[in-house]
Amino acid sequence: MGAAMNPLNMSDAPATPDRRKGRWQLILILLMVIGPMALATFMYKLQFWVPDSRSYHGELIGNGQTRADIGVQADEQRWQLLVTAPSACAAECRQLVYLARQLQIGLGRDASRASHALASAQPVGADYEARLKAEYPQLQRYPLDLTTFGKAAAAPGEAQLWIVDPHGNLVLRYDTTVKGKDLLNDLRHLLKLSNIG
Structure with a gap:
């Protein structure tokens, strides 16, 4: 049962x-x-x-190098357009400094997510120094350590413009022949994909 x-x-x-x-x-x-x-x-x-195709215009720095690895000591927590000048900041270097400022302005509502900076190994001339103070009030200035810069494989001898992420990592590098529109497209794309900075 x-x-x-x-x-x-x-x-x-x-x-x-x-x-x-x-x-x-x-x-x-x-x-x-x-x-x-x-x-x-x-x-x-x-x-x-x-794939051989790419959607960016600069040289991708994918080896984990940071700002410090190219001789720049900075504590910026935003995306940064960094111009490095291992020699005197002549016409091409000055053009990159101007371009970095224009790119930050060109970001529009995202402009606060980025900054522009100049790292130079030598002091700039008095006339250019006065111009920087008057026309580039937000430009950050850093000394460039030539010994460290010379050891960096990704750092050539002439003026360059780098996109640096908020953690200080080098992302893309551009020489003096870069077109502003291409660089702005790259920067906008990075900011769109990133939720940092």
Whole structure:
């Protein structure tokens, strides 16, 4: 009578799970999780199936270098347009300083997320110093350590403009031939993708 009242005792044979089906499901789940990571690692290490096209105009600095690695000590918490001048800040350097200021203004409502700066190894001339004070009141100024700058593989000898992220990492580098519109597009794209700074 007790056995008849227990609805769980429907049959005397216990149900046996299909272990083979369960193993295949586990293998498929593992392949779905680990497979893409393994494929991406092999693509990166062996450089196959890597697209040649790019959407940025500068030289990507993807080796983890920071501002300090090119001889600039700064504590800026925003995106930064940094001009480096390892020699005298001549016409091309001055053009990059002007471009950095114009790019920050060109960001419009995002202008507060970025700053512009000049890191020079030598003092600028008195006339240019006066011009910077009058026309570039928000320009940040830093000394450039030539010894450290010279050791940086990504730092060539002439004036350059760098995009630096809020953590101080070098992101993109541009020479004096850069077009302002291209650089502005790159900067806007970075700010759009980033939720820092």
